[in-house]
Amino acid sequence: MSDVRPPLPPFTRETAIQKVRAAENGWNGRDPQKVALAYTPDSRWRNRSTFLTGRPAIVAFLTDKWAREHEYRLIKELWAFTEDRIAVRFAYEFHDADGAWFRAYGNENWEFDGNGLMRTRHASINDVAIREGERLFRWDAPGPRPDDHPGLTDLGL
Template sequence: MAALVPPFDEDSARAKVQRAEDLWNTKDPARVALAYTEDSVWRNRDLFFQGREEIIDFLTEKWQLEKDYRLRKRLFCFSDNKIAVEFEYEFRDEKGQWWRAYGIEHWTFNANGLMQRRDMSANNIPIKEEERMFT
């Protein structure tokens, strides 16, 4: 796979978003963390943390709690070394309740194409199993 590095054009930005979606859907925290710089800064909803080890810890806990996680991302906009995406994902909690999260992420990349900053905002809504979009 070719490296997707800034500056982004529409094709490379779309490819970067697709790679991120594919990677996150592996639900492999260590593998996902390799797409970020060693000192990557994250804001995920109301949590703030930094570095690959904290990313791995966060994702490990996330996917232990969010069963049957499935994510879709769509390119919103891009410029030079930044990409914004809209996303939605579904999961069920430990009680079996299905949820859908809607949100947006802003990404900033270094010259090597690793994400050095990720800011994410999202809202969860409860859904019925028959309302699921990602089966």
């Protein structure tokens, strides 16, 4: 059934890390329709100053995001977890239509239903301008971060 997304709550450290990596891989695939399926049909989001509800709004938001944020690459890392909630820190790199590069830093708080679908997502994000030579996230994209590519802690972020 597509409305079940293992691992399911209650989370252990191992399954929380699996959930974080699955989310990272999904977003790095940059397919808004596919990504939206990881959220409940009535999922509620706050992303920076944008508030949205439901999969159609998530698809529209991500379609617009990835049309503006070129060469998008994301790394997420587990920060904390409880039985049905996960907190992550993340960073992603992208360039805009003018070729200016940015690294965005943020934190997310997630709440899941019993089927492992995210019902609530709160994201706080800050963008920092970087030079192309300062990029740290270099792998073929779109697609998942290779297993041997360093994570945030290893990169000193």
